[in-house]
Amino acid sequence: MSLIIDHIDKSFDAVQALSRIDFEVQDGELFGLIGPDGAGKSTLFRIMASLLVPDAGRCIMHGYDVVDDYREVRKIIGYMPGRFSLYMDLSVEENLAFYARVFGTSVEENYDLISDVYEQIAPFKRRLAGKLSGGMKQKLALSCALIHRPRVLILDEPTTGVDAVSRREFWDMLKKIQGQGITIVVSTPYMDEAEMCDRVALIQKGRVLEISDPSIPRDGDDTQLFSLRSNRGVYAYLERVRSMEGCKHAWLFGDQLHVTPKSKDNAEKMKSVMDSWDDPSLQWKPILPSIEDRFMGLMEQESEEHSTNGERI
Amino acid sequence: MVDHEHIIEVKEMVKKFGSFRANDRLTFYVEKGEIFGFLGANGAGKTTAIRILCGLSYPTSGEIMVAGHDVYREREKIKRKIGYMSQKFSLYEDLTVSENIRLYAGIYGLGRNQIASREEQLLERLALSHIRNRLIREIPLGWKQKLAFSVAIFHQPAIVFLDEPTGGVDPITRRQFWEMIHDATEEGITVFVTTHYMDEAEYCDRVSIMVDGRIDALDTPAALKQQFESKNMNEVFLKLARR
Numbered sequence: 001m002s003l004i005i006d007h008i009d010k011s012f013d014a015v016q017a018l019s020r021i022d023f024e025v026q027d028g029e030l031f032g033l034i035g036p037d038g039a040g041k042s043t044l045f046r047i048m049a050s051l052l053v054p055d056a057g058r059c060i061m062h063g064y065d066v067v068d069d070y071r072e073v074r075k076i077i078g079y080m081p082g083r084f085s086l087y088m089d090l091s092v093e094e095n096l097a098f099y100a101r102v103f104g105t106s107v108e109e110n111y112d113l114i115s116d117v118y119e120q121i122a123p124f125k126r127r128l129a130g131k132l133s134g135g136m137k138q139k140l141a142l143s144c145a146l147i148h149r150p151r152v153l154i155l156d157e158p159t160t161g162v163d164a165v166s167r168r169e170f171w172d173m174l175k176k177i178q179g180q181g182i183t184i185v186v187s188t189p190y191m192d193e194a195e196m197c198d199r200v201a202l203i204q205k206g207r208v209l210e211i212s213d214p215s216i217p218r219d220g221d222d223t224q225l226f227s228l229r230s231n232r233g234v235y236a237y238l239e240r241v242r243s244m245e246g247c248k249h250a251w252l253f254g255d256q257l258h259v260t261p262k263s264k265d266n267a268e269k270m271k272s273v274m275d276s277w278d279d280p281s282l283q284w285k286p287i288l289p290s291i292e293d294r295f296m297g298l299m300e301q302e303s304e305e306h307s308t309n310g311e312r313i
Numbered sequence: 314m315v316d317h318e319h320i321i322e323v324k325e326m327v328k329k330f331g332s333f334r335a336n337d338r339l340t341f342y343v344e345k346g347e348i349f350g351f352l353g354a355n356g357a358g359k360t361t362a363i364r365i366l367c368g369l370s371y372p373t374s375g376e377i378m379v380a381g382h383d384v385y386r387e388r389e390k391i392k393r394k395i396g397y398m399s400q401k402f403s404l405y406e407d408l409t410v411s412e413n414i415r416l417y418a419g420i421y422g423l424g425r426n427q428i429a430s431r432e433e434q435l436l437e438r439l440a441l442s443h444i445r446n447r448l449i450r451e452i453p454l455g456w457k458q459k460l461a462f463s464v465a466i467f468h469q470p471a472i473v474f475l476d477e478p479t480g481g482v483d484p485i486t487r488r489q490f491w492e493m494i495h496d497a498t499e500e501g502i503t504v505f506v507t508t509h510y511m512d513e514a515e516y517c518d519r520v521s522i523m524v525d526g527r528i529d530a531l532d533t534p535a536a537l538k539q540q541f542e543s544k545n546m547n548e549v550f551l552k553l554a555r556r
Contacts, residue, residue: 037481
């Protein structure tokens with residue numbers, strides 16, 4: 001086992017940042033932590049990186065406790081925080097050499113591990129890190145986090161604010177690094193990146209909502225999900241669908257609406273009402289929920305539980 | 314022709330930084346009341362173009378009219394007619410919800426009575442009346458985002474520029490935000506928006522995609538998907554930007 005997160009709690013003054021976080025990451029796994037800003041992802045990553053002490057619970061990295069054995073932990077992890085910790089007044093190659101020496105190794109010794117990533121920025125190796133574009137900084141930061149050949153790579157939101165093309169390229173690089181036997185724990189606010197992970201934990205308001213393997217489609221849920229499409233565009237139908245009696249939730253989802261009826265019977269009733277809407281291009285069909293659908297479903301479940309308890313933010 | 318009034322008209326816009334062409338002869342228009350998606354990879358030149366359209370920087374050359382005003386000579390008039398919101402919301406963290414609303418309303422020259430009544434309406438619509446006296450830094454991100462948008466259109470601008478407005482928020486808040494955008498267009502506000510979420514490109518009436526300082530594609534999402542034989546906008550984007 002690469003990583004054991006065992007019932008971790010962490011508060012900052014009155015704010016409960018993490019409550020009872022509990023999961024394990026296998027050797028060689030690519031594990032994703034998916035959730036919006038403020039969910040607690042960075043707090044958890046800082047605990048894993050031994051930079052923050054939890055209030056309760058333990059975090060064990062390859063047998064070492066991140067609090068008691070932090071010196072050992074720091075040798076075996078590579079950590080890339082959301083705001084890259086590069087030295088902006090050092091050049092690209094100086095940054096890399098510096099990180100290698102801090103960990104008692106050299107760039108040459110582990111160059112094979114970073115060559116794919118580093119070769120993309122090598123033409124600029126004499127440029128100051130502060131003068132690089134965002135994408136190049138990201139690649140340099142990744143090279144620096146890998147140069148001591150860590151056993152576990154911890155990446156806190158490496159793709160936030162990055163365009164769809166660069167995000168895809170970054171995930172391709174991660175897959176290659178995983179292929180070298182390095183365990184990767186990565187966080188992201190982009191739900192569509194879940195499919196690149198072996199397993200993902202969905203996290204919201206300091207709690208893990210669910211841990212799942214995104215490649216296994218989730219059917220057999222007690223509620224069913226439908227998509228609605230129309231050549232006339234779906235936004236015009238949103239309020240109409242929501243106000244239907246059998247509709248539990250309806251949300252925009254790209255060029256479709258994703259609709260959760262209250263029950264299977266309701267789904268058929270809704271269909272027959274829609275047939276009377278005089279739009280032959282309407283398509284209503286059952287679909288399997290994506291990770292984003294799951295996340296929204298779990299959020300709604302939580303907020304319903306809260307509202308029945310009469311709670312308010 | 315009133316139906317198809319061009320609220321933004323850009324002809325051959327060029328912006329050079331030294332020998333580098335950040336914007337290379339951009340030509341496009343935005344119709345009044347539409348949601349116009351302005352997409353492109355990081356570094357493609359989107360921010361440069363938005364700064365010009367908002368009257369914050371001069372183009373090197375080209376003819377550009379925004380809300381009926383010339384970007385060379387009438388920048389102050391443009392600024393009065395537009396709203397702007399970025400991912401780093403320009404709300405003051407150490408002021409309350411209510412103070413932020415009144416501050417921005419005052420900056421845009423709304424009168425005291427007008428501010429009071431519109432503030433009430435706004436707080437009610439956002440269901441934020443109960444936290445009007447809370448500091449911005451104490452409220453959840455999703456609420457801040459909705460408030461930042463409402464403040465950006467509080468003076469009823471002709472156009473609102475949204476620069477990655479939904480970064481980092483949860484998927485439900487993101488969708489509620491797009492419903493607010495649609496509502497704004499029903500009030501006649503034109504929306505000019507950038508995003509890295511490709512599902513959001515589908516919510517736009519028309520989408521342009523910038524690559525290396527040029528606009529390489531511009532059409533409705535449906536037409537772009539057909540043109541690039543793609544099943545969604547993500548594929549369209551990957552095909553264009555990777556060419």
